[in-house]
Amino acid sequence: MKKAILFICSLCCVLGGTFTSYASEMQTNELLIVEEEQTAEAIAPTIFVADTSQIYTYTMMQNDIAQLTRMFPDKIQYEVVGQSTEGRDIYLLILGNPKAEHAVFVEGSIHGREYITTQLIMHMLLNYTVSYDTNEAYQEMLNNVCFYIVPMSNPDGVSISQLGEACTEDENRLSFLRTLYKIDKTGYQSYANYLARWKANANGVDINRNFDAGWNTFLEHTNRSSEKFKGVTPASEAETIALMTAFSKRDFDCVLNYHARGEVIYYGALGVSSELSAKSKSLAQLVNSVNHYRMIDTTTSSVCVSGGFGDWVMMVQNTPSIAIEVGRGECPVSQSEFSSIWKKNYNMWEFVSYYAKNVK
Numbered sequence: 001m002k003k004a005i006l007f008i009c010s011l012c013c014v015l016g017g018t019f020t021s022y023a024s025e026m027q028t029n030e031l032l033i034v035e036e037e038q039t040a041e042a043i044a045p046t047i048f049v050a051d052t053s054q055i056y057t058y059t060m061m062q063n064d065i066a067q068l069t070r071m072f073p074d075k076i077q078y079e080v081v082g083q084s085t086e087g088r089d090i091y092l093l094i095l096g097n098p099k100a101e102h103a104v105f106v107e108g109s110i111h112g113r114e115y116i117t118t119q120l121i122m123h124m125l126l127n128y129t130v131s132y133d134t135n136e137a138y139q140e141m142l143n144n145v146c147f148y149i150v151p152m153s154n155p156d157g158v159s160i161s162q163l164g165e166a167c168t169e170d171e172n173r174l175s176f177l178r179t180l181y182k183i184d185k186t187g188y189q190s191y192a193n194y195l196a197r198w199k200a201n202a203n204g205v206d207i208n209r210n211f212d213a214g215w216n217t218f219l220e221h222t223n224r225s226s227e228k229f230k231g232v233t234p235a236s237e238a239e240t241i242a243l244m245t246a247f248s249k250r251d252f253d254c255v256l257n258y259h260a261r262g263e264v265i266y267y268g269a270l271g272v273s274s275e276l277s278a279k280s281k282s283l284a285q286l287v288n289s290v291n292h293y294r295m296i297d298t299t300t301s302s303v304c305v306s307g308g309f310g311d312w313v314m315m316v317q318n319t320p321s322i323a324i325e326v327g328r329g330e331c332p333v334s335q336s337e338f339s340s341i342w343k344k345n346y347n348m349w350e351f352v353s354y355y356a357k358n359v360k
């Protein structure tokens, strides 16, 4: 009989209580777990995402996935749905009741430098699981809707942006990055700045332009780059295939794509039915009612591009999708901005679960 008993420490109090002084209270990041048959042995795992004052890396996420799925096995499971170009595992987390009739797909960090979206997603996951027993709304949400979450779709791009050349020991990869800088460097302050602003995967392909959904019409970049190169063929990249694999697991009521620039919500996609467009717009309106970000219809604005995961979800999978851009300005978003992002978005999935249950 293994029954985990959580000793409520300051983290749990913060997560279960108000969020008004959240950032200042995030000092303690340890949960104590004592197994019923091992009361003499206290195990104190570190949950890195509890401390939001620091940049959240791929290895921190790996640790947290292992710890959280061990601590809350009835609420979170995980699968590996592929490996990145550099061999990093791409994780699919399943939060809530896997047998639920309704399901929402969530994806973050498809663009490397937008890694704060992974931290937001993992912190939401921590909040929902830790607060579950005392929060009836979260119980309702997770009992009736299942969330399929790829928290870091592009772990190589994230690692390039966060770590620079320390992201890899592969000399060929480093040589490739230096070569691309020589081609791309106009507009960047330095090589370090170039790597920090990296969006693509480690092959210099923008995963969010690599999907077979209007791929032929995107002509902005013709060579490998830190951003906006769509690849030599649709779905040429391992990360693209991993997202398609994750999405194939079941039917979804809607999709949330997390990005990090401009506090906007993009909805709609070219060439889809008016019915599907309306569903995407109503999802955007719901999200707007929570975080108050500006809504933009991608089919009527100059920002319309194609080949994105959201385009593929709408155009090929006939499923409503939106992109939520959580940061105020340039990426990478300053770490000091996390607390304001959190306050505007922490309970978002609770509202989205109502949408999932009612969308027809």
Ligand SMILES: [Zn+2]
Pocket (backbone or CB within 6 Å): 111, 114, 259, 260
């Ligand atoms: Zn993005």
